[in-house]
Amino acid sequence: MxxxxxxxxxxxxxxxxxxxxxxxxxxxxxxxxxxxxxxxxxxxxxxxxxxxxxxxxxxxxxxxxxxxxxxxxxxxxxxxxxxxxxxxxxxxxxxxxxxxxxxxxxxxxxxxxxxxxxxxxxxxxxxxxxxxxxxxxxxxxxxxxxxxxxxxxxxxxxxxxxxxxxxxxxxxxxxxxxxxxxxxxxxxxxxxxxxxxxxxxxxxxxxxxxxxxxxxxxxxxxxxxxxxxxxxxxxxxxxxxxxxxxxxxxxxxxxxxxxxxxxxxxxxxxxxxxxxxxxxxxxxxxxxxxxxxxxxxxxxxGARKIGYRTIAIAGVTDPIMIANIDSILIGVKERVFDNFQDSNFQEFYLNFNVYGKNGIALLPEISSDQVLPDEIGIVIEAVAATEEEASAICSFARSTALHFGYEGRISTAGNLAFPFSPSDANMGEVYEFSxxxxxxxxxxxxxxxxxxxxxxxxx
Known part of the structure; x- marks a missing residue:
């Protein structure tokens, strides 16, 4: 040896x-x-x-x-x-x-x-x-x-x-x-x-x-x-x-x-x-x-395919929107699901990752005495059975969030800033560990x- x-x-x-x-x-x-x-x-x-x-x-x-x-x-x-x-x-x-x-x-x-x-x-x-x-x-x-x-x-x-x-x-x-x-x-x-x-x-x-x-x-x-x-x-x-x-x-x-x-x-x-x-x-x-x-x-x-993903990336600087971002995005999501409830789409998934607040670490709700971030980034993510359906859901969620009304809103031109044109990107197949x-x-x-x-x- x-x-x-x-x-x-x-x-x-x-x-x-x-x-x-x-x-x-x-x-x-x-x-x-x-x-x-x-x-x-x-x-x-x-x-x-x-x-x-x-x-x-x-x-x-x-x-x-x-x-x-x-x-x-x-x-x-x-x-x-x-x-x-x-x-x-x-x-x-x-x-x-x-x-x-x-x-x-x-x-x-x-x-x-x-x-x-x-x-x-x-x-x-x-x-x-x-x-x-x-x-x-x-x-x-x-x-x-x-x-x-x-x-x-x-x-x-x-x-x-x-x-x-x-x-x-x-x-x-x-x-x-x-x-x-x-x-x-x-x-x-x-x-x-x-x-x-x-x-x-x-x-x-x-x-x-x-x-x-x-x-x-x-x-x-x-x-x-x-x-x-x-x-x-x-x-x-x-x-x-x-x-x-x-x-x-x-x-x-x-x-x-x-x-x-x-x-x-x-x-x-x-x-x-x-x-x-x-x-x-x-x-x-x-x-x-x-x-x-x-x-x-x-x-x-093991991994299995569960659908296709489309995303959109946007930024927000309005302090009023940032302070109320959780409730605003809940409202956006409700509007999206209401819009597609009578469609022939199969079950789909919609998520908003908010970077600057809970994008990575889950933090408690922002209290009135906390200093708000100057800006946040939002990744809108839609997953559906087909690429076309994922793109349709992401597009509607993005446009809804762009023009969503909220208390105290001053500008009516748009809530979001988009770093890319086109704003939506097809990410291809989505898998999960099965x-x-x-x-x-x-x-x-x-x-x-x-x-x-x-x-x-x-x-």
Whole structure:
């Protein structure tokens, strides 16, 4: 068994970029693997449902053009999880196309690519549902056959099992669909016999690269060194440092329980975890344990189309209107619904996001003794079954708000200022997360099939 295993995390998400100097410094430390996450649910359900990547192809290709030759020269694997943003089949295929381009353009010698699909068929999931193997994450999170059938795509969040299988088959590049972020980084370490709890915890820190450093950045590199009973992390840019606070804080990143971090097949128990400052830039972590669950569960993510969206953006400077904006917009909404109640439109959604007041944070009503904002911005949003219906509703809401009368109003020319002409913009399809549940599985490797291809010139 290796005494230590070094893992290089170049960037928080493939396509977010990294300074070449940081990456080269990481490679000089002779890592055993280059690993990275390539996706997230943070941008919402659109990208999973539509099959479109939320990262730019040119940015992704730039990162890969640096990493693929470096991994080949060092004779170490390159592991990518949650390819293309959402990890569906179309996202994996898109990333594979870029990898193929790079290998051919740079005339690299042959590389063995392991392609791990994470998209799960509705037929399989309907059978699992009827067998009681799909479980809600909370009491209100009920799954139905209709939700499964209407979902455009459903992916499973794989653990380390399929990655280890691909490593056992000596893959040079592992390109996976949706994956539990820490598993991407921990797979080689677990395969080599290192403690699973420490390996996954290190993966949790490395998943966002230098975001766990100060100043944090998702576009810079981080190195993790795993040993028998601890791991060390250090940023690779000279202007960044890791502190016990920054590393501990990232351990809790996107988690509600500070001591238990659930994942495929179990959870990390942090009750005995310790963070130690080694020097000005490095932190050592120990004490993390992995507690397996009796049954093996993975998380499912699915998206379904619910219609089309049209928006209009407007500004308001009238202090009287600003002071009464809530009641005014209630009146506008009532007028819109009254106007379309006898139409043949299907159910639609109308919302006003008021920036400067409750656009992001929900604040209490403005009291008479508060200082009003000098201006507010309003995003009018209409969602309907068709693009034409969404546009009609948004247009009517916009014109109604523009000329809506209210007590104390002085100007009759218009209430709103529009920064763009045309004022209304079609935003395309709208998706919602339809499936966000746990699936009980017998075998990860069987659920996530692996395809092997050889790309490049044979020596």
């Amino acid at each position: 290796l005494e230590e295993l070094r893992i290089l995390s170049p960037t928080a998400i493939l396509g977010y970029g990294f300074p070449l100097a940081s990456f080269e410094k990481g490679m000089a430390k002779k890592p055993h693997v280059i690993a990275m996450d390539a996706g997230s649910t943070d941008p919402g359900p659109y990208y999973l449902g539509s099959g479109i990547s939320f990262t730019d192809n040119r940015a992704v290709k730039r990162d890969l053009e640096i990493m693929i030759p470096a991994a080949q020269e060092a004779k170490i694997p390159l592991i990518i999880g949650s390819a293309g943003g959402a990890g569906g089949k179309s996202h994996v295929d898109l990333t594979l196309g870029l990898i193929r381009e790079i290998i051919q353009e740079k005339q690299l010698s042959a590389l063995k690519i392991a392609i791990i699909n994470s998209e799960i068929s509705p037929v399989f999931l309907l059978k699992a549902y009827r067998e009681g193997k799909i479980h809600p994450l909370n009491a209100d999170n009920k799954v139905t056959e209709t939700l499964i059938k209407e979902s455009s795509a459903i992916v499973g969040q794989m653990g380390e099992g399929p990655f280890i299988e691909a490593l056992n088959h000596h893959a040079d590049i592992i390109l996976a669909g949706r994956a539990y972020d820490p598993s991407v980084f921990a797979a080689l370490a677990i395969k080599e016999g290192f403690d699973k709890g420490l390996a996954l915890h290190l993966g949790k820190i490395l998943e966002c690269a230098a975001i766990a450093a100060l100043p944090g950045s998702g576009s810079d590199s981080m190195l993790g060194i795993l040993r028998k009973d601890h791991f060390d992390v250090e940023p690779l840019a000279e202007n960044r440092v890791c502190t016990t606070l920054s590393v501990a804080a990232h351990t809790l990143y996107e988690k509600s329980d500070p001591y238990h971090l659930p994942g495929p097949g179990g959870e990390l128990d942090l009750t005995a975890c310790e963070f130690k400052q080694l020097d000005a830039r490095r932190v050592r972590v120990s004490g993390t344990k992995f507690i397996p669950t009796k049954k093996y569960f993975i998380k499912l993510e 499936i966000y549940h746990l699936l009980e599985v017998e075998s990860e490797v069987a659920l996530f099939p692996i395809q092997y291809v050889i790309i490049g010139e044979m020596e």
